[in-house]
Amino acid sequence: MKKVFIEGPISSTFIGDAIAKHQSKTSIGAHNIFLGQVRADEMEGKSVAAIEYTCYEELANEKLHEIREEAFQKFDLICMHIYHSLGTIKTGEVCFFVFVSAKRRKEVYSATEWIVNQVKDRTPIFGKEIFEDQSHQWKVNS
């Protein structure tokens, strides 16, 4: 089972290292990356300062494994990685990183979009939007 959940934000160093690790895989001709960043949504004059992510880790890992298997069946990929943050992620920080690699570029665009949507729809991850005044509301994916 590949490790998906990371405590805290996903740093640009982590993302850079993930790219560098693929230099030895020379059958790859195209990478595509999706990065989800915490947005300062406004609600009744208050701005979101951070999102606190939690998940049902056992079920989430099972669902992510299914998504991974289906992605390899559906698209002609060489490799794919999914990372998601847990804990408090401030606005402007990256909380979601999907990295898809294939021989040619055509596959990676559709695969990335499919994987991002599947993770959002099928993975039991929960987000508490914390406002600047420390009040909160529970985020629901639209």
Next chain:
Amino acid sequence: MEVTLKYFGQLVDVMGSHEEIRSIKAQNTQELLEHLQAQYAISHIPFQLAINQKLVDAEENVKLNEGDVVALLPPYAGG
């Protein structure tokens, strides 16, 4: 019988914990939900059940067994 109840998202706020072991009289998910909804203000929160990590359809009434892990999952918000 005893079951483990796991709460997530907004339900943690309402139930006041992430997880508890409960002695229940309910024999199935429908009875368990009726019992929880009568005791706690959770009827305004949409959620789905998972029993032992298997998702249960909304209209499905599943028999509960000793030691089951029942998770109450509000809408997902990953990404």
